[in-house]
Amino acid sequence: MLTTDDKKLIQQVCERSSSHLEQFGAEALERMFTTYPQTKTYFPHFDLQHGSEQIRGHGRKVATALANAAKNLDNLSQALSELSNLHAYNLRVDPINFKLLSQCFQVVLAVHLGKDYTPEVHAAFDKFLSAVASVLAEKYR
Ligand code: ZNH
Secondary structure, eight states: OOOHHHHHHHHHHHHHHGGGHHHHHHHHHHHHHHHSGGGGGGOTTSOOSTTOHHHHHHHHHHHHHHHHHHTTTTOHHHHTHHHHHIIIIIIOOOTHHHHHHHHHHHHHHHHHHGGGSOHHHHHHHHHHHHHHHHHHHTTOO
């Protein structure tokens, strides 16, 4: 469960990152593709070279979805319901991968926030990204 303090930290970080959504999203994706190459199999139609238009565009979409979720921390299921359908019924991404991307997002935040990426921010994002991942996985059967 996210505490009131967690929610504040998440929203502060998202506001601070709002002008870098594409960059942070793309960096997280590139990090995921390099660190966990098996994740590339979901993107056979993408140019996965560093800085490609598709990575940047998709990075922006994913990070924007997260920023939007951060504005709806009290009703994540509702806020993410369309994305949840998409991942469960159309994309059929193995939910294991949500953890991998979350991990990569944390590292990107740590790199950019530096000393502001405190253990408290880390803990809050860990809970937030896990909550997002469970919503995205909740319609699988
Ligand atoms: Zn995902 C898509 C979000 C994870 C895979 N995604 C997508 C989108 C979004 C997202 C927003 C777009 C949609 C539209 O267009 O409508 N994701 C997301 C999030 C997350 C995710 C938030 C977490 C956190 N995904 C994921 C993973 C994977 C994926 C992990 C694998 C690995 N997605 C995907 C795909 C797609 C998507 C494949 C499609 C792309 C294209 O464009 O084709």
